[in-house]
Structures are given as structure tokens and as C-alpha cells.
Amino acid sequence: MDVESLLPRVIKPARYTDGEWNAVHKDAAGVRARFALVYPDSYELGMSHLGLHILYHILNSHPDFLAERAFAPWPDMERQLRDRGIPLTSLESQSPLREFDAVGITLPYELTYTNILNVLDLAGIPLRSADRGPEDPLVIGGGPGAVNPEPMADFFDAILVGEGEDAILEIAEAVVLRDREAALARLAEISGVYVPAQYHASFDGPGPRGSVAPRNGAPAQIVRRFISDLDEAPFPTRQIVPFVDTVYSRVTLEIMRGCARGCRFCQAGTAYRPRRERSVETLLRQAEEAVAATGYDEISLLAFTSVDHRDIESLVSELVERFGSRGVGVALPSLRADAFSVALANKIQQVRKSGLTFAPEAATPRLRRAIRKQLTEDDLFAAADAAFSSGWTRLKLYFMIGLPTEREEDVEAIGDLVQRLVAFGRGVLGSRAGRLRIGVSVTSFVPKPHTPFQWMGQEDRDSLAHKQRLLQRSLRGRAIKLSWADPDVSALEAAISRGDRRVGRAIERAWGLGAVFDAWGEHFDFVQWQQAFRDADLQLEDYANSHLDFSDALPWGHIACSLDNDALREEAERALSQGEA
Amino acid sequence: MAQIICRYRKGEQVRWISHLDLKRTLERAMRRAQLPLLLSQGHNPHPKLSLGPPLPLGATGDAELLAVHLTEALDPEEVKERLNEQLPPSLEIVEAWRLPRHKKKETFGQIDVAQYRVSVQGEVDPGEVRGRVEALLASEELVVHRGGERPERTVDVRPFVLSLAAAGAKEWGLELDMRLRTGSHGGVRPQEVVALLGLDGGDRRIIYHRIGLYAGAQAAPRKRALRRWTRSRGPTQGRE
Numbered sequence: 001m002d003v004e005s006l007l008p009r010v011i012k013p014a015r016y017t018d019g020e021w022n023a024v025h026k027d028a029a030g031v032r033a034r035f036a037l038v039y040p041d042s043y044e045l046g047m048s049h050l051g052l053h054i055l056y057h058i059l060n061s062h063p064d065f066l067a068e069r070a071f072a073p074w075p076d077m078e079r080q081l082r083d084r085g086i087p088l089t090s091l092e093s094q095s096p097l098r099e100f101d102a103v104g105i106t107l108p109y110e111l112t113y114t115n116i117l118n119v120l121d122l123a124g125i126p127l128r129s130a131d132r133g134p135e136d137p138l139v140i141g142g143g144p145g146a147v148n149p150e151p152m153a154d155f156f157d158a159i160l161v162g163e164g165e166d167a168i169l170e171i172a173e174a175v176v177l178r179d180r181e182a183a184l185a186r187l188a189e190i191s192g193v194y195v196p197a198q199y200h201a202s203f204d205g206p207g208p209r210g211s212v213a214p215r216n217g218a219p220a221q222i223v224r225r226f227i228s229d230l231d232e233a234p235f236p237t238r239q240i241v242p243f244v245d246t247v248y249s250r251v252t253l254e255i256m257r258g259c260a261r262g263c264r265f266c267q268a269g270t271a272y273r274p275r276r277e278r279s280v281e282t283l284l285r286q287a288e289e290a291v292a293a294t295g296y297d298e299i300s301l302l303a304f305t306s307v308d309h310r311d312i313e314s315l316v317s318e319l320v321e322r323f324g325s326r327g328v329g330v331a332l333p334s335l336r337a338d339a340f341s342v343a344l345a346n347k348i349q350q351v352r353k354s355g356l357t358f359a360p361e362a363a364t365p366r367l368r369r370a371i372r373k374q375l376t377e378d379d380l381f382a383a384a385d386a387a388f389s390s391g392w393t394r395l396k397l398y399f400m401i402g403l404p405t406e407r408e409e410d411v412e413a414i415g416d417l418v419q420r421l422v423a424f425g426r427g428v429l430g431s432r433a434g435r436l437r438i439g440v441s442v443t444s445f446v447p448k449p450h451t452p453f454q455w456m457g458q459e460d461r462d463s464l465a466h467k468q469r470l471l472q473r474s475l476r477g478r479a480i481k482l483s484w485a486d487p488d489v490s491a492l493e494a495a496i497s498r499g500d501r502r503v504g505r506a507i508e509r510a511w512g513l514g515a516v517f518d519a520w521g522e523h524f525d526f527v528q529w530q531q532a533f534r535d536a537d538l539q540l541e542d543y544a545n546s547h548l549d550f551s552d553a554l555p556w557g558h559i560a561c562s563l564d565n566d567a568l569r570e571e572a573e574r575a576l577s578q579g580e581a
Numbered sequence: 582m583a584q585i586i587c588r589y590r591k592g593e594q595v596r597w598i599s600h601l602d603l604k605r606t607l608e609r610a611m612r613r614a615q616l617p618l619l620l621s622q623g624h625n626p627h628p629k630l631s632l633g634p635p636l637p638l639g640a641t642g643d644a645e646l647l648a649v650h651l652t653e654a655l656d657p658e659e660v661k662e663r664l665n666e667q668l669p670p671s672l673e674i675v676e677a678w679r680l681p682r683h684k685k686k687e688t689f690g691q692i693d694v695a696q697y698r699v700s701v702q703g704e705v706d707p708g709e710v711r712g713r714v715e716a717l718l719a720s721e722e723l724v725v726h727r728g729g730e731r732p733e734r735t736v737d738v739r740p741f742v743l744s745l746a747a748a749g750a751k752e753w754g755l756e757l758d759m760r761l762r763t764g765s766h767g768g769v770r771p772q773e774v775v776a777l778l779g780l781d782g783g784d785r786r787i788i789y790h791r792i793g794l795y796a797g798a799q800a801a802p803r804k805r806a807l808r809r810w811t812r813s814r815g816p817t818q819g820r821e
């Protein structure tokens with residue numbers, strides 16, 4: 001029995017076949033180390049993750065290494081695999097993951113962690129690093145979640161903190177050593193690589209208080225890796241073209257990495273500093289190559305805030321000019337709420353108006369100052385004015401509730417602001433007012449390590465639910481479409497995000513109780529998760545909701561990101577005083 | 582301006598690709614091949630590509646058809662070669678020809694019969710299957726329940742089974758050959774025929790392969806002669 005024979009029995013079987021254009025098939029005999037790169041979610045989400053394409057490209061471009069892909073099988077496929085005792089395999093050569101020298105797994109974010117355990121289990125690899133033997137592959141993690149590796153520390157042999165472009169080949173050289181102990185020793189010497197077994201975690205009471213100390217000579221601090229020059233960094237222009245439609249079924253060009261805006265809740269902001277840009281010249285070359293190599297009809301510009309790129313105007317004009325006549329469009333997904341952004345969006349979508357997205361996050365100037373969101377109401381209305389008068393009828397707005405120093409009036413102000421925007425929009429649109437649609441997406445604040453708000457507890461779920469009800473009442477109307485994140489999901493995110501090593505036990509227990517694909521509403525079971533924390537002698541609420549003292553030792557204190565605790569604390573204190581004003 | 586018709590093969594490695602995804606795959610290959618595609622007007626221009634009747638998911642076929650509009654009258658052989666260089670493994674243009682000038686549009690809509698070769702691998706008793714084939718052909722009515730359709734309904738598919746035969750027993754099982762009505766005037770799917778024969782289920786491996794597309798079943802009874810859709814005899818060829 002092989003995977004092929006299971007395909008008639010599962011939904012979306014093309015998730016499990018390969019042969020996509022630009023997929024790489026290398027002969028295992030010719031290389032010194034084989035990597036399986038795993039994205040712990042569906043094929044479609046994994047293939048939309050640029051980091052995976054980058055590492056796949058770097059490893060496969062090197063004559064000594066080979067990389068293949070694997071994804072978390074959907075529960076229907078998982079059942080088929082388990083029923084027949086078929087181990088999880090890579091896409092390209094259909095080899096069991098267990099047979100690779102290293103399995104590299106992305107840590108995208110908290111709700112994928114049970115999938116990681118599930119993938120290891122389906123591959124027949126012991127879950128815990130301590131239980132693995134000489135025959136098992138090295139299990140190496142990396143990605144956005146690595147800035148607090150503790151909740152997953154017991155399950156990984158090594159975790160890279162920071163960006164992988166430079167580090168991946170150093171890691172590959174360590175994997176070549178084959179001997180497990182020797183490879184781990186070498187890995188621990190690589191800057192940015194954390195080998196959890198060489199550290200001891202201690203805890204100061206309930207919740208995220210405690211520290212991690214090195215054993216026998218390992219470095220006390222793991223310093224995040226980042227590449228200094230984005231323009232010089234390898235970038236895959238021969239991107240794999242999935243057969244099935246994914247979010248990014250288009251050329252993705254990373255125009256900029258990092259963000260200097262410094263919003264105080266934002267982990268991506270501190271984890272990917274400094275802001276680095278690719279030059280227009282490089283980007284145009286990459287665009288030409290990628291369009292030729294993929295045949296996509298759209299180029300999407302990737303950045304946290306693409307309009308912050310120094311040369312964004314000339315880049316967009318050049319791209320539109322060069323590719324427009326060939327039927328290749330340009331997409332700019334990350335805009336700021338200001339008139340400049342709208343003018344730019346106008347340039348690329350001469351007539352087709354899909355929708356514009358702005359993120360004011362908070363509705364009062366005081367609260368926006370406290371979270372350091374540099375946006376005024378004038379900006380927002382100017383952006384809306386520009387958008388409506390150039391033909392857009394749909395806007396989407398992102399807000400957060402439960403932000404530190406938030407008061408009930410801030411929540412009420414969201415409804416008020418949106419209603420004023422609706423009235424304003426109707427006025428500008430005139431006879432087309434009936435088409436106005438304002439999407440309002442409300443998420444709950446989740447405290448994240450390495451941000452100024454890392455010490456602040458999340459508001460408890462009841463009070464968040466109360467605020468949601470307030471909003472529901474004030475956001476009625478034909479033109480308004482309200483959506484929000486489930487407070488239970490946000491609570492779990494907060495608990496794992498600020499988790500320590502003990503939280504790993506809760507994750508393992510939740511997986512044991514059946515949790516997988518927690519990010520998918522239909523699979524998420526909060527009661528199960530609370531149970532899992534209790535079974536691990538922990539309280540989810542301790543991690544999610546407790547306010548920490550600035551003097552508390554933090555479980556992620558051994559990871560050095562861009563800002564140290566003194567700098568973060570200064571920002572936090574400023575936030576509190578601005579919030580009180 | 583020219584319209585090129587291609588007969589292509591959808592093979593083993595791409596048989597799980599849905600019709601819509603396949604269309605996108607072909608469009609991308611055409612862009613990579615830098616064919617002079619005629620783009621539709623409007624704000625979201627896209628190439629004018631049409632495909633013949635979809636294959637069931639999981640089936641292979643070598644009678645598959647596509648038609649694409651080009652801005653230049655390229656040699657069909659050149660189109661075939663350039664495209665084949667850009668197609669993923671087991672997707673292949675077998676032949677290409679130009680739509681005669683007097684035809685405005687491909688006429689895939691006329692296709693109303695599909696011929697399948699179905700291999701049934703695993704435990705089967707050829708004698709018994711032949712018996713069931715005879716019984717099926719002898720029956721007046723074959724009722725199939727289509728639960729997946731909205732509204733759910735039951736259909737008599739007997740008129741849609743034009744021919745059915747169990748070809749010689751092989752070591753690994755046996756092969757069925759069937760000609761089935763398809764298209765907007767009603768039809769039957771090969772999986773339904775296999776189910777009617779009681780061959781689905783179990784650990785048998787069933788592989789569907791489409792070997793021919795025809796038009797003409799819908800014609801008046803006296804003129805009913807099936808025309809096979811290929812370059813030499815396809816209705817798209819016309820009288821030149």
C-alpha cells in the first residue's frame with residue numbers, strides 16, 4: 001500500500017501528489033545530506049509561505065544537499081495513513097520522513113503546534129528530542145515562532161532563531177556529520193541556533209515566570225540571526241507553481257523585510273528589525289525571471305507595509321508599465337491608511353476595484369498613541385475620501401480590543417468611528433452609496449514575547465466577550481460587515497505565545513486528546529485545551545492573563561531579539577503613561 | 582488571429598488535478614511558452630482558452646481537447662512543441678491543428694459520447710463479470726441514485742450506455758471497454774457503470790482511462806454515425 005492508492009479516498013488529492021512545475025527532483029545518491037522541509041498545516045497554506053520556498057531553493061541549489069517537501073495531512077488522509085500503517089512521506093520522492101538526515105519544521109504560529117507533533121508521530125519519529133536515537137533524523141525548527149522556542153523546546157533537537165538565508169547552509173554542514181551527538185554539538189556552535197537539551201529551564205511559580213540557563217558551556221544568550229543585505233540575499237525566482245489554487249498563486253516578490261514603525265503590540269516589528277529593502281533594479285530583474293519561470297499572471301509585492309519602501313512609486317510604475325500589456329497584474333496587499341497608499345493602489349488597479357484594507361487598530365487618538373500606531377483620524381478619512389472618490393466602494397478595517405490601557409469608551413469609539421465613515425462614504429459616493437461596504441475585523445490583543453507589551457496579561461475571556469457584544473450593538477447597518485476572532489482562540493494563542501517549557505506538556509497532552517489543525521475553526525476545541533493544561537498541572541489563564549512585573553524573569557529571556565528588556569520596558573512605561581493621559 | 586485546437590494527454594501524474602486547476606496549469610504553461618495569446622478585453626484580461634469535457638478526478642485520458650486563440654497564425658506544430666517544453670510531466674500535447682477560418686468557435690459542445698478503458702486490478706472473476714455485463718446490457722432500465730446532486734434524484738442511465746464489454750482477463754485483473762453518453766443531454770459516468778457491475782469497493786484498484794470523444798449520438802437516428810474527435814476526422818476540421 002502506498003499513498004497513491006489512498007488518493008481516491010481523500011478530499012483534494014492533489015495536495016499529496018507532486019510534479020508541480022519547478023519542483024526539484026534530485027538523486028539522493030549524489031548528495032551529502034537530505035532534508036525534508038515540513039510546513040505543519042495544509043499544502044495550500046504551506047505553499048503560500050515564502051520561507052519554505054526560500055530554504056527549498058537554497059538547499060536544492062547546492063550540489064551537496066537535497067530538500068523535499070511535506071505538509072500536515074488533512075484529517076481524512078491522516079486516518080487513511082494510520083489505518084494502513086503508512087508513514088508520512090515527502091512529496092517529491094515519496095520517501096518516509098524518518099529516512100531523511102534532517103527534518104526541518106516551520107514554527108509558523110501557536111495554533112500549528114499540535115500539527116507539528118502529529119507530523120512527527122505520523123512519520124514514526126519520537127516526539128521528544130530526548131527519546132530519539134542514532135537512527136532518527138535531526139528535527140530542526142525555525143520561523144516566526146522561534147522567538148519564544150520554549151513551548152516546543154522538548155520536541156526539537158535544534159531551533160534556529162531568526163532568518164535562515166545564511167544560517168541554513170551552516171546547519172546543513174552540521175547535519176552532514178551524521179553522528180547525532182557530533183551534529184548537535186556543531187549545531188550549538190552556530191550563531192542563532194538553540195539546542196534546548198543544553199539548557200535547563202526553571203520556574204518561579206505559576207505562569208510565564210522563570211528562566212533558562214545553559215549547561216556545560218553553551219552560550220547564555222541565543223542571538224537572533226538576520227541577514228544584513230536583502231538585495232544580495234538569495235531569492236527563488238523559479239518558484240514552485242502548485243496545481244491547486246493557493247493564496248499566493250502568483251509571483252511573490254519580497255520588496256522589503258522588517259518594519260520600523262514600532263507598534264508596541266507587534267512581534268513581527270521587533271523580530272524582523274531592521275527594515276531592509278531590495279532595490280528597484282533587483283526587483284525588476286526578479287520579476288522578469290519569476291514571470292518567465294512560472295507563467296503567473298500576477299505579481300504580488302510582499303512587505304509588512306509595502307508603501308514604506310523608499311522607491312515604491314517608481315517600482316509600481318515600472319512594473320505596471322512592463323507587465324501590464326502582457327496581461328500580468330500587480331497586487332499590493334499591505335497598504336497604509338493614507339491618501340498616498342490609495343493613489344498608489346489606484347495606479348495598479350486602473351478600474352477593477354477589489355477592496356482596500358486599513359488597520360487603525362484603535363479608534364481613539366489616546367489609545368493609538370499608547371500602542372504607538374502612527375495614524376490620525378485625518379489620515380484615515382483622507383484615505384477613505386481618496387478611495388471613494390476614485391471608485392472604491394469596499395473598505396476593510398482592522399481593530400483590536402483588549403489593548404493595554406483600553407477603556408470602555410475606546411471600544412464604543414470603534415462603533416462611532418465606523419458609523420462616521422459610513423456616513424462620510426455615502427456622501428462621497430452619492431448615487432452609488434448603496435454599494436458601500438465596510439468590513440470591520442476585530443481581533444483580541446495577544447501579548448507577545450519581545451514586544452513592549454510582553455508583560456501585560458490578556459484581558460479575560462468574559463470581559464472580551466462583553467466588549468464584543470458592545471461592538472455588535474454599535475456596528476449594525478447594511479453597509480457594515482463585522483467579523484472577529486474567537487476570544488477562546490486568542491486566549492490559547494496568548495497562553496502558548498508566552499508559554500514556558502512546561503506548556504509543551506500541555507501541547508503534547510492536547511494532541512493526545514485529539515487536537516490538530518487548531519487554527520481551523522471546525523477543529524478547534526477550547527474545552528479540550530483547558531483540560532490539557534489541567535492534566536499538565538497548569539492553568540491556561542496563568543499564561544494568558546497574568547500581568548508580569550518588570551522585574552520577573554521571563555521564560556524567553558535567553559533569546560536576544562532586536563530590543564533588550566530595558567528598551568522594551570521603557571516603551572512599555574511610555575505606553576502606560578500615554579494611555580493614562 | 583488564429584484558433585488552435587490541441588488534443589492532449591492527461592497522464593498518471595496529473596490525474597488528480599481538477600478541471601479548473603488543469604485549465605490554470607495550461608494557461609501558465611502557455612505564458613511560459615510565450616505564445617502570442619489573445620487576451621480578453623476588460624480589466625482582468627485572461628487568455629481565451631476552452632477545454633473539452635472534463636475528465637473525472639483521478640482518470641487519465643489521451644483524447645482530451647483544448648482550443649486557444651492566438652494573435653498570430655503560428656504553425657500548429659510549433660505551438661505543440663513550444664507548449665510541450667513547458668508542460669509538467671505526463672501532460673502532453675499529442676497533436677495540434679488550426680481551426681478552419683470559416684469556423685468561428687470550437688464545437689466541443691457537440692461532443693456527446695466518451696469512450697473509456699477501465700482496468701480493474703485485484704480480485705475479480707472474469708467469467709462472473711462477463712455475466713454481469715450481459716445482464717446489464719439486457720436490462721431495460723438501470724436506475725442510479727445521484728445523492729451528490731442538488732436536488733437529489735434517480736436517473737435511468739440505460740439509454741446512456743452505448744456499449745460495454747469486458748476484455749480478456751489479465752494477470753492483474755480485467756479491462757472494461759465502454760462507450761457512454763456525456764454532455765448536456767444527459768449521460769452516465771464510468772464510475773456509475775463500475776458500481777452497477779458491483780466492482781467498486783473492496784481493495785480493488787480501478788483506473789479510468791478515456792480513449793475517445795465523439796459527436797453524433799444526438800443526431801437523427803438515420804444519420805447516427807459517431808464521429809471521432811481527432812485531427813483527421815474531427816468535426817472541428819470541417820471540409821477544407
Ligand code: SF4
Pocket residue numbers: 259260261262263266267268269304305
Ligand atoms: S503592526 Fe505593522 S506597521 Fe506596526 S510595527 Fe507591526 S508590521 Fe510595522
